[in-house]
Amino acid sequence: MRVVVFNAGSSSLKIGAFDLVEGRGPAAARQIYKASFDRFTAQGCDLNINGESARAPHTDLSSAIHAAAALLQDAGLSQIDAIGHRIAHGGAEFTGPALLDDASIARIEGLTPLAPLHNPANLEAVLVARTLWPELPHWAVFDTSFHLTNPARATTYAVPESWRALGLRRYGFHGSSHKYVALRAAEALGLPLRDLRLISLHLGNGASACAIARGASMDSSMGMTPLEGLVMGTRSGDVDPGLFGFLSRGAGMEVAEIESALHAESGLLGLTGSSDMRDVEARAAEGDAAAQLAINIYAYRARKYIGAYAAAMGGLDALVFTGGIGENSASMRRRICDGLDFLGIRLDHDRNLAVELTDRAAPQIQSYEARVNVLVTETAEQLMIACDMAESIAQQRGPKTAQPRKLPIAVSARHVHLCRASVDALFGPGYELTPDKPLRQRGHWAARERVTLHGPKGEIAHVAILGPLRPRAQIEISRTDGFALGIDAPTRQSGDLADTPQIRLIGPAGHYDTDGLIVAARHIHMNTADAEAAGLRDGARISVNLTETGRGLTFSDVLVRVTDNAFTEMHIDTDEGNAAGIVGAVSGEIVAAGQMLLAD
Ligand code: ADP
Numbered sequence: 001m002r003v004v005v006f007n008a009g010s011s012s013l014k015i016g017a018f019d020l021v022e023g024r025g026p027a028a029a030r031q032i033y034k035a036s037f038d039r040f041t042a043q044g045c046d047l048n049i050n051g052e053s054a055r056a057p058h059t060d061l062s063s064a065i066h067a068a069a070a071l072l073q074d075a076g077l078s079q080i081d082a083i084g085h086r087i088a089h090g091g092a093e094f095t096g097p098a099l100l101d102d103a104s105i106a107r108i109e110g111l112t113p114l115a116p117l118h119n120p121a122n123l124e125a126v127l128v129a130r131t132l133w134p135e136l137p138h139w140a141v142f143d144t145s146f147h148l149t150n151p152a153r154a155t156t157y158a159v160p161e162s163w164r165a166l167g168l169r170r171y172g173f174h175g176s177s178h179k180y181v182a183l184r185a186a187e188a189l190g191l192p193l194r195d196l197r198l199i200s201l202h203l204g205n206g207a208s209a210c211a212i213a214r215g216a217s218m219d220s221s222m223g224m225t226p227l228e229g230l231v232m233g234t235r236s237g238d239v240d241p242g243l244f245g246f247l248s249r250g251a252g253m254e255v256a257e258i259e260s261a262l263h264a265e266s267g268l269l270g271l272t273g274s275s276d277m278r279d280v281e282a283r284a285a286e287g288d289a290a291a292q293l294a295i296n297i298y299a300y301r302a303r304k305y306i307g308a309y310a311a312a313m314g315g316l317d318a319l320v321f322t323g324g325i326g327e328n329s330a331s332m333r334r335r336i337c338d339g340l341d342f343l344g345i346r347l348d349h350d351r352n353l354a355v356e357l358t359d360r361a362a363p364q365i366q367s368y369e370a371r372v373n374v375l376v377t378e379t380a381e382q383l384m385i386a387c388d389m390a391e392s393i394a395q396q397r398g399p400k401t402a403q404p405r406k407l408p409i410a411v412s413a414r415h416v417h418l419c420r421a422s423v424d425a426l427f428g429p430g431y432e433l434t435p436d437k438p439l440r441q442r443g444h445w446a447a448r449e450r451v452t453l454h455g456p457k458g459e460i461a462h463v464a465i466l467g468p469l470r471p472r473a474q475i476e477i478s479r480t481d482g483f484a485l486g487i488d489a490p491t492r493q494s495g496d497l498a499d500t501p502q503i504r505l506i507g508p509a510g511h512y513d514t515d516g517l518i519v520a521a522r523h524i525h526m527n528t529a530d531a532e533a534a535g536l537r538d539g540a541r542i543s544v545n546l547t548e549t550g551r552g553l554t555f556s557d558v559l560v561r562v563t564d565n566a567f568t569e570m571h572i573d574t575d576e577g578n579a580a581g582i583v584g585a586v587s588g589e590i591v592a593a594g595q596m597l598l599a600d
Contacts, residue, residue: 001390002032002079004072005382006065007086008125010117013037013064016382017077020390026180026383027187033075037064061121065128082137084389085126086381088118088173088226090142095556097145097392100126100138108140114167115225117263139392141385146175149216149557151491154312157224170228172220174202177322178210179217180384185320185375188362194539194559197313199306202379203332204323205233205275209302211309214493215541216557219312221305227262230305231298233275236266238301268294277325277332299335306336310343314490314499318373319345320362327357327378333365337374344371405534406587408569409546410440411577412520414481415464416451416505417474422514426451426507433467440567441525443468453477454504454511457486473512475503476520478575492518493559520573523559525566534590538562544570544588551581554591 001022007014017033038046040060047056049071058064072078085100091111098104105126112119130138155170157163178200185200186193193215200210207230210220221229221237231237239262247253261270269275271294272283283291310316321333330352337347348367355363355376362377423431427449435445447465453475460481474497482489487501496518503517524544526536536542540560546553558570570588572580 001081001393002077003082003084003386003389004033004077004080005084005086005385005389006068006125006129007382007385008061008065008121010061010121011038011040013061013068013125014382015068015072016386017072017075017080018383018386020386022390022394026183026380026387029383029387031383033072033077035068035071037067040064061124062128065125065132069132080133080136082139082389082393083129083133084139084141084382084385085122085129086143086176086385087122087126087140088143089115089171090140090144091167091171092148092169094140094142095145095148097139097141097389099392099396100130100140104140114171118226137393139389141176141388143173143175144171146179147172147210147217147220150218150220154219168224170220170223172208172210172217173222173226174206174208174210174220174381175217176381176384176388177202177379178208178212178220179388180380181320181322181377182212182215184360184362184377184380185318185373188364188375188377189318189373191317192539196317197310197315198318198320199309199316200320200322201302201306201326201336202323203230203302203321203325203329204379206235207232207237207302207323207325209305209309211312213313214496219309229301231271231294231301232267233277234264234267234269236262236270268298271297277329281329281331295332295335299332299338302336303340306340306345307343316343316345316372318375321374321376322379327355327376330355333374333376345374346370347374405590407524407526407530407544407590409544409577409582409586409588410569410571411582412476412571412573413464414453414460414477414574415446415466416453416476417466417470418451419470419473422473422505422512423469425510425512426505428509431509433465433469435467439466440569442565442567449507452506453481453485454506455485455487458484459506460484472497472516473505473514474516474518475505475514476518476573478573479519480575482519487517489517489519491521493521493523494518520571521559522555522557522570522572522576523561524568524570526560526562526568527566528562528564530568531560531562536560536562536590543591545591546580546582546586546588548586549581549583551579553580555580555588 001020003018005016014036019030019032021028035049042059044055044057047054058067089111181200182198186196198212202208206226208220208222211218227235229237244258247258268280272280272291274280280291280294284295325332333352337345346367347365351365357378362375364373364375366374433447433449436448437446445467447467449465450462453460453463477489497516500515501517502515505512541557543554543556544558
């Protein structure tokens with residue numbers, strides 16, 4: 001499939017054309033054309049085609065897109081299957097790519113109040129491109145979609161309910177970039193993305209950090225708008241919102257004036273007079289105190305986010321630098337990482353200086369004994385947009401094979417899996433649990449015995465024990481149970497117990513204190529035959545639609561775990577079951593492969 005991607009801003013347009021292999025993602029894609037129009041002024045703009053720079057007469061976005069049509073034609077790229085458009089803000093509703101028609105364009109226009117500086121330019125490109133290529137499907141791929149997996153604790157501002165009802169929440173941006181570099185880092189490390197806790201630092205003119213736990217974004221430094229977070233070229237990043245009152249009362253400034261200055265006159269520009277890190281670094285080297293302070297602030301802010309996100313994920317396996325500054329400034333990478341030894345981050349300074357990024361390279365620059373891998377790689381937002389769009393087009397066409405698309409849903413009530421030591425402590429040394437009821441997964445059973453969970457806020461009695469014994473105790477509760485106990489349990493897949501909270505189990509013979517308390521992440525057990533029939537691989541993340549229930553619901557980001565003899569069934573917890581209004585036996589329908597089918 002051949003696709004063209006437009007990435008339009010108010011003063012620039014980037015274009016990429018790609019040949020894609022269906023279902024194979026970025027690793028199998030080939031870029032066949034690349035162009036960028038930069039800095040539109042009344043005198044024209046800079047044009048770069050496949051690495052060759054020149055001046056061009058185009059003064060605005062519309063004329064650049066018209067010129068792009070001719071350039072693509074001249075390059076022999078007339079056979080195009082689809083056009084993808086980067087759209088900054090998709091709000092909470094666009095969870096993935098969307099086919100652009102009058103209705104979806106109107107919905108995107110409705111989101112303009114959330115992104116007044118970005119969405120209008122993105123949409124202008126859509127409107128012009130649709131007139132130039134009316135016969136082709138046009139798709140929107142949103143910067144925000146990747147972050148819609150962030151938990152509510154990361155996305156909710158502690159502000160009045162009536163404000164939140166207006167859509168005021170954290171969204172996060174640079175989604176295509178963070179998603180791409182996470183995939184690329186996992187590929188370069190030779191590890192499945194679902195085993196990794198990553199921090200991606202996209203440091204370009206705009207800059208953001210993203211915590212990616214097991215393939216899903218769980219927090220990102222940009223918020224409702226791309227203004228929050230790191231220091232950027234012209235944007236302030238984090239400030240105290242109290243400055244609005246201060247400047248309004250003390251300096252008589254209007255809200256719009258303050259907002260505009262935070263976007264366009266702050267960041268490196270506000271600190272030094274230049275928004276370009278190359279200038280700032282050059283001036284700092286010459287002894288300019290303002291430039292030196294700006295560099296320190298920039299690195300310090302990034303370092304704080306690394307610490308915060310390592311804490312949010314309960315650990316860190318890899319840190320990835322990308323964006324113009326992340327890719328090119330060895331000294332900034334070093335400043336950011338200096339002092340993070342305690343987290344396991346330590347650079348090898350020779351490797352850091354020798355970074356060379358041609359041909360999708362993703363060199364590692366950590367020292368040999370460091371616990372955390374540190375990588376540098378060029379971002380490829382257009383490529384990721386192309387691949388996400390192609391995946392949506394394939395899904396829209398429907399599955400290739402006739403699939404068993406229905407699968408039974410099981411609601412797992414709270415339960416524990418015990419280890420030998422815990423049975424000894426709770427029921428007496430050498431005690432054997434009594435298998436009472438067999439479970440549908442072969443060889444598994446519920447025991448006749450029960451335990452009590454004891455937390456700082458309260459107790460939950462009569463909790464089921466599931467056998468057989470495991471090497472390590474695991475306690476699975478719902479989020480609601482977590483509040484009753486007074487412990488914040490992380491959402492994890494079974495067995496992923498590193499850095500989980502402590503809980504006390506109480507039995508007739510004594511108590512047992514252990515970590516291993518989790519809210520079980522929804523998942524599907526699937527046997528190999530069913531997985532093959534459904535065209536799914538182990539590790540795929542899919543969406544499942546429940547329509548037979550009182551309150552229909554689509555569960556996204558459901559992990560598929562394929563084993564030879566599994567009884568095919570989806571497991572959700574009681575909170576999820578209640579949300580869907582499940583009563584009795586129900587089945588769900590596989591509606592779509594999720595965003596993060598793991599790379600081969
Ligand atoms: P955008 O976010 O607009 O795509 P880029 O990712 O191209 O921007 O990043 C632009 C930033 O990268 C600028 O601040 C530029 O100074 C910086 N940059 C590019 N090359 C270098 C370099 N060799 N050293 C330091 N900074 C650099």
